[in-house]
Amino acid sequence: MKKTLAFIVVIVLSLLIILELNNNDLFPKFGDVDLTQRVSYRYVTKNLDFPVIFGETQNPESGPANIITSIIVDYRSFDTLGEVSVLFISSFGVAFLLGSGHIVKRLDLNLKPNFMLRVGAKPLFAIILMTGVYITLHGHLTPGGGFPGGAMIASSILLLYLADQQFRAKIKGFKLLESISGTLYVAIGLIGLIFANYFLRNFLPTGTVGNLFSSGIIPIIYVLVGLKVGSEISGIVDSFLTTEEPI
Amino acid sequence: MTLIEITKIILAILLLLISFLAVNEKKIIKSVIYLSALSMLTVVSFVLMRAPDAAVTEAVIGSGLVTSLFIFTLLSVNKEEKK
Numbered sequence: 001m002k003k004t005l006a007f008i009v010v011i012v013l014s015l016l017i018i019l020e021l022n023n024n025d026l027f028p029k030f031g032d033v034d035l036t037q038r039v040s041y042r043y044v045t046k047n048l049d050f051p052v053i054f055g056e057t058q059n060p061e062s063g064p065a066n067i068i069t070s071i072i073v074d075y076r077s078f079d080t081l082g083e084v085s086v087l088f089i090s091s092f093g094v095a096f097l098l099g100s101g102h103i104v105k106r107l108d109l110n111l112k113p114n115f116m117l118r119v120g121a122k123p124l125f126a127i128i129l130m131t132g133v134y135i136t137l138h139g140h141l142t143p144g145g146g147f148p149g150g151a152m153i154a155s156s157i158l159l160l161y162l163a164d165q166q167f168r169a170k171i172k173g174f175k176l177l178e179s180i181s182g183t184l185y186v187a188i189g190l191i192g193l194i195f196a197n198y199f200l201r202n203f204l205p206t207g208t209v210g211n212l213f214s215s216g217i218i219p220i221i222y223v224l225v226g227l228k229v230g231s232e233i234s235g236i237v238d239s240f241l242t243t244e245e246p247i
Numbered sequence: 248m249t250l251i252e253i254t255k256i257i258l259a260i261l262l263l264l265i266s267f268l269a270v271n272e273k274k275i276i277k278s279v280i281y282l283s284a285l286s287m288l289t290v291v292s293f294v295l296m297r298a299p300d301a302a303v304t305e306a307v308i309g310s311g312l313v314t315s316l317f318i319f320t321l322l323s324v325n326k327e328e329k330k
Contacts (some may be wrong), residue, residue, distance in 0.1 A: 068300045109322045135303070143299035151307040158315060233312065240319050 007175075041180060043071055055210040063206035064140035065216020072145070073218045073225075077200040081185065083147075084228060088182065091232040098239040106242045113163050121163030129158035136226030140215050146222040150229025157234045160239055174231040181231075183226040188217055188224075217220050251295065258292050276321055283314040 004092055035041045044067060046052055046060040054065055061072040113121075129152075133144070136149030158166050185198050192201035205218035213219075259291035265288065269281035286309030 006308075067298075107319075107323055109319070111322070111324065144303045148303040148307050151304070151312060155307060155311050158312065162315075237312075237316070240316055242274070 022078070033142055033173050043075060044069060046070070052209060053129060055208065057209045059206050062202070062207075063209060064218055066145075066212050068141060068143075069140045069145055069218065069222070070215075073140075073221050074202060075213075077189075077221070080225065081189070081200070084182065084185065084225060087229060088178075094236050097243075102244055104242045105245055106168060107241050108165075111162075111165070113165065118163050120125050121159050124184060125156045125159050130151055130225070132156065132230070136223055138212070138217065139222040139226075139237065141210065141212070141219050146225030147229055148229075149222075150226040151233060153230035154233035156236060157230075158237050161237060168242070169234060169238060171235060174234050174238075178228050178231040178235070181228040185221060185224050185228070188221060192217075255292070255295055258288060258295070260293065262288055276318070279314060279317045279321065282317075283310045284312075286310040 022233060035044070043062075046057075046062050048057070050062055052060060062074045064070040064074070120148055132149045132152030132155075134149075135144035136146055139145030139149065160169070189200040192203050193199045196203045202216040204220070206216050207214035209215075262285065265281055265285045269278050269285060272278040272281060286305055287310065290306045291300045293299070293305060
């Protein structure tokens with residue numbers, strides 16, 4: 001009876017959503033949108049009259065070849081600062097609930113890592129770490145960026161935790177790295193506020209679209225975000241896998 | 248209908264089916280594995296919808312980190328219950 005009722009509620013709600021979104025002026029069909037009437041048109045053309053060409057266009061308004069990066073880290077960089085602080089608050093909460101400054105040791109989960117995991121973890125750690133660093137560094141050219149790159153760095157640390165029952169990362173170093181990169185992010189924003197009149201404005205020359213060293217402050221910010229996310233998620237993993245020493 | 252459209256329809260049905268199984272499974276560990284499979288299929292659907300950024304993030308966080316954190320929590324809870 002309960003399940004039938006839930007099923008009927010779900011059907012009615014989905015019918016309502018579909019009927020509301022069909023024939024709605026604000027929600028046109030896929031491909032029918034006139035992009036020139038939208039704000040995103042400016043993000044795609046980078047405020048130029050001629051089309052952007054990979055490897056040739058010089059000094060556009062926003063440098064990245066990846067449009068999503070130019071929105072996330074350039075036009076809407078303040079939102080990214082908010083996202084990073086949300087992640088910081090969540091990692092702070094996890095550390096507050098699960099870990100503490102007392103003597104801590106690894107949680108004994110009765111997981112015996114077998115031979116393949118123990119031997120294969122070290123080369124795989126190097127490969128995953130390098131992939132994370134690559135994705136973070138090339139965030140303005142290829143899909144990805146600071147968040148997935150940082151999460152990959154954290155998952156390589158997680159692999160080390162899985163392979164060795166006694167392993168613990170240097171969490172104090174991670175915390176230092178996290179606070180330094182967060183402070184530098186805000187400092188770059190303040191430099192933009194002082195020299196270019198807007199918080200987090202791109203004050204460096206943007207260069208050629210498609211080069212590794214291009215688009216001003218965006219690669220710097222993405223590297224900082226990658227370091228911050230990686231160290232924060234590594235701290236969360238460490239908090240989940242350790243326990244306080246009973247006195 | 249092209250091959251990609253057929254793939255999309257099969258993917259959508261699989262997504263619905265696996266999310267239903269994840270909700271209705273009695274054992275929590277199996278439910279976590281279904282959730283991991285769900286986010287792996289979501290990655291494929293993101294790639295088909297041409298959103299590689301979202302796909303990379305979902306692959307790392309959804310099916311990697313979150314699943315492992317769930318499993319660690321389950322293992323430690325089971326250990327506490329046995330005491």
